[in-house]
Amino acid sequence: MKAAKANFNYQKYTAFPKVHLPDRQWPERVITQAPQWCSVDLRDGNQALIDPMQVEQKERMFDLLIKLGFKQIEVGFPAASQPDYDFVRLLIEENKIPADVVIQVLTQARPALIKKSVQALQGSRHAIIHLYNSTSKVQREKVFGLSKPEIIQLAIDGVHAIKQEISLYPKTKWQLEYSPESFTGTELDFSIEICNAVIEAWQPKVENKLIINLPATVEMSTPNIFADQIEYFCRHIQARELIEISVHTHNDRGCAVAAAELAVMAGADRVEGTLLGNGERTGNMDIVTMAMNLYSQGIDPKLDLACVNEIIHTVESCTHIPTHPRHPYVGELVYTAFSGSHQDAIKKCLATYQENEVWDIAYLPIDPKDLGRSYEAVIRINSQSGKGGVAYILENYYGFKLPAWLQIEFAKKVQEQTESLARELKSAEIIDLFHACYLQDSCAKVLEYHLERQAQEMLQVKFVVNHEVVILKGQGKGCLHALTQAIGEYLHAEIQIQEYSEHTLGKNSQAKAVTYIKLSIEDRIYTGVAVNEDVLSANLNAVLAALTFELEAAHLQVEKATG
Numbered sequence: 001m002k003a004a005k006a007n008f009n010y011q012k013y014t015a016f017p018k019v020h021l022p023d024r025q026w027p028e029r030v031i032t033q034a035p036q037w038c039s040v041d042l043r044d045g046n047q048a049l050i051d052p053m054q055v056e057q058k059e060r061m062f063d064l065l066i067k068l069g070f071k072q073i074e075v076g077f078p079a080a081s082q083p084d085y086d087f088v089r090l091l092i093e094e095n096k097i098p099a100d101v102v103i104q105v106l107t108q109a110r111p112a113l114i115k116k117s118v119q120a121l122q123g124s125r126h127a128i129i130h131l132y133n134s135t136s137k138v139q140r141e142k143v144f145g146l147s148k149p150e151i152i153q154l155a156i157d158g159v160h161a162i163k164q165e166i167s168l169y170p171k172t173k174w175q176l177e178y179s180p181e182s183f184t185g186t187e188l189d190f191s192i193e194i195c196n197a198v199i200e201a202w203q204p205k206v207e208n209k210l211i212i213n214l215p216a217t218v219e220m221s222t223p224n225i226f227a228d229q230i231e232y233f234c235r236h237i238q239a240r241e242l243i244e245i246s247v248h249t250h251n252d253r254g255c256a257v258a259a260a261e262l263a264v265m266a267g268a269d270r271v272e273g274t275l276l277g278n279g280e281r282t283g284n285m286d287i288v289t290m291a292m293n294l295y296s297q298g299i300d301p302k303l304d305l306a307c308v309n310e311i312i313h314t315v316e317s318c319t320h321i322p323t324h325p326r327h328p329y330v331g332e333l334v335y336t337a338f339s340g341s342h343q344d345a346i347k348k349c350l351a352t353y354q355e356n357e358v359w360d361i362a363y364l365p366i367d368p369k370d371l372g373r374s375y376e377a378v379i380r381i382n383s384q385s386g387k388g389g390v391a392y393i394l395e396n397y398y399g400f401k402l403p404a405w406l407q408i409e410f411a412k413k414v415q416e417q418t419e420s421l422a423r424e425l426k427s428a429e430i431i432d433l434f435h436a437c438y439l440q441d442s443c444a445k446v447l448e449y450h451l452e453r454q455a456q457e458m459l460q461v462k463f464v465v466n467h468e469v470v471i472l473k474g475q476g477k478g479c480l481h482a483l484t485q486a487i488g489e490y491l492h493a494e495i496q497i498q499e500y501s502e503h504t505l506g507k508n509s510q511a512k513a514v515t516y517i518k519l520s521i522e523d524r525i526y527t528g529v530a531v532n533e534d535v536l537s538a539n540l541n542a543v544l545a546a547l548t549f550e551l552e553a554a555h556l557q558v559e560k561a562t563g
């Protein structure tokens with residue numbers, strides 16, 4: 001794209017006016033149930049695409065929306081394009097609309113377009129015809145060149161044209177949705193005036209309510225101001241009991257979800273949006289995010305969003321718009337922690353979490369498993385990670401429960417590696433590094449041992465050093481003590497056991513034992529890790545592994561001295 005010369009100048013803009021509503025009620029309200037959702041993926045989402053969907057793609061998207069549980073779906077703008085018209089016909093003629101689902105189509109207030117839209121819907125059981133016209137000052141004055149009464153007349157004429165067309169198809173249950181398009185840029189009292197005129201022209205009934213949809217066609221203010229607009233509208237519109245208030249927010253300021261949520265607190269009954277937020281400019285309100293926000297508060301979102309991968313796949317294949325890896329709830333990276341303190345906190349919380357208790361895990365607003373994500377991706381290791389994350393990987397994927405001192409030691413080696421490679425280390429690379437550091441085949445290992453319990457433990461142990469068999473004998477308070485005493489004599493050094501722990505690696509009867517040991521000779525520290533079917537062998541091998549280098553050096557000295 002060729003860059004235009006920038007002319008960054010905030011003085012070109014002015015603040016959006018506040019709504020005078022000193023006794024506003026919405027800030028004290030909480031959302032306790034899901035609104036009526038209406039998907040506009042197949043219309044608003046579609047009209048924003050570089051290549052609008054073909055009938056086959058629309059079918060796939062429609063099937064997904066049904067699967068997720070949408071009961072109202074705006075399926076297109078049938079007067080605008082042939083694929084949109086054909087798709088509506090296909091849904092009706094091939095009986096693809098479930099009995100509890102209502103389709104909706106959009107039309108401008110122009111007689112020819114209304115006629116075609118109603119024709120497209122003929123034969124449907126229940127349909128919502130969605131009429132819109134722009135009402136904002138800028139649109140009235142600069143786009144339409146019409147006065148306020150003329151704009152009202154345009155809407156009224158549209159309602160009458162719809163009434164006339166639908167009278168030809170009495171078997172269909174017709175519902176009207178009216179949108180004063182560009183509501184956010186419209187004087188509130190004028191929005192109310194035009195909607196009252198539409199109510200009077202349509203004459204809604206309790207059993208067939210008129211939907212009045214208040215769009216943030218362009219998001220122009222903070223969400224609290226939008227909420228004020230909605231509450232003001234709800235309090236002043238006539239026949240509130242005969243209408244459903246719907247909102248349709250766009251994301252120009254990045255607050256479409258927040259605006260829709262506050263609008264529901266302010267009295268909206270219904271919310272229009274798209275899956276993952278595709279739509280004009282910065283997109284429509286993302287229904288997945290808003291529904292998951294409800295879910296995360298323990299509220300039934302009335303949509304089943306568990307099949308996240310299918311949602312992403314279908315949306316991407318129909319829109320050709322990739323999903324951001326940090327997209328709320330569904331992005332590839334949103335349940336992943338790279339940073340040390342986050343990993344540590346997640347690891348500690350998950351360790352104590354019991355199935356079916358209220359979810360309360362640091363840094364994870366919901367359980368990734370609810371959306372089919374595994375914990376595998378939760379903790380990933382790069383140079384920002386700490387011992388907690390590394391320990392989590394070793395314990396959860398490979399069964400090694402490193403003692404705290406070894407977590408610290410090994411995390412340093414991991415960090416050296418991530419820094420030198422300047423990238424993430426995959427879990428397989430972490431276990432490889434662990435093997436390379438502590439579990440090398442070349443470590444000295446016991447061939448045979450004999451242990452006799454007398455006043456002290458008497459140990460005889462046979463192992464290979466520098467390809468030669470060495471036999472040592474020692475005694476002590478336990479086998480480890482006996483072995484370090486025996487090796488100490490061989491090395492002419494005093495060996496101290498600083499740390500020791502062991503656990504089983506795995507859960508079945510064939511589970512192996514793993515021993516972690518930290519030894520010291522003077523101020524030198526030696527770490528040993530060993531895995532064996534037999535706990536005693538694991539203990540002995542851990543000591544030998546820690547001291548392999550010293551044993552090899554001492555063995556060479558002995559060889560030299562004895563010729």
Ligand SMILES: CC(=O)SCCNC(=O)CCNC(=O)[C@H](O)C(C)(C)COP(=O)(O)OP(=O)(O)OC[C@H]1O[C@@H](n2cnc3c(N)ncnc32)[C@H](O)[C@@H]1OP(=O)(O)O
Nearest residue numbers: 044047077079080081108109110132133134143144181217
């Ligand atoms: C905020 C929204 O998302 S609104 C929905 C917008 N979606 C779309 O526009 C997608 C589909 N639209 C289209 O394919 C085309 O615009 C069509 C087929 C509907 C109409 O096409 P055309 O008549 O050829 O062209 P165009 O859209 O430029 O028409 C603009 C005219 O319609 C008028 N108009 C625009 N909106 C409306 C409306 N809601 N009600 C009545 N008249 C309207 C304009 O004032 C303008 O009138 P003018 O010709 O007297 O200047």
Ligand SMILES: CC(C)C(=O)C(=O)O
Nearest residue numbers: 132179181182215217
């Ligand atoms: C047609 C209307 C509802 C619309 O899409 C908008 O105003 O954003």
Ligand SMILES: [Mg+2]
Nearest residue numbers: 044217248280
């Ligand atoms: Mg829109």
